[in-house]
Amino acid sequence: MVDNTKNVDDVLKIDWIGLDGFLVLLYACIVATIMYGIMIRSDFIIGKLAPYGLMTAVTLIFASYLFQVASFIRVNKK
Numbered sequence: 001m002v003d004n005t006k007n008v009d010d011v012l013k014i015d016w017i018g019l020d021g022f023l024v025l026l027y028a029c030i031v032a033t034i035m036y037g038i039m040i041r042s043d044f045i046i047g048k049l050a051p052y053g054l055m056t057a058v059t060l061i062f063a064s065y066l067f068q069v070a071s072f073i074r075v076n077k078k
Contacts, residue, residue: 019064026057 015021030050037045 019061023061030054 016024030053033045033053034050036042037050
């Protein structure tokens with residue numbers, strides 16, 4: 001029972017260097033950018049920079065996820 005709990009804790013542990021840390025940093029950057037754009041009333045930041053930056057980040061994260069899933073499937077087929 002103790003070994004099972006330790007294994008679950010290892011799986012749920014947040015790795016701040018990998019994708020988890022990147023997502024936290026990305027969230028902070030997006031919020032800061034949007035708040036800055038609102039404070040200076042910049043249409044470019046709110047209308048162009050923030051949405052396109054967010055779309056790019058989401059696409060890259062999704063591509064990374066697809067690559068991980070594809071590599072997992074390839075390893076399990078062998």
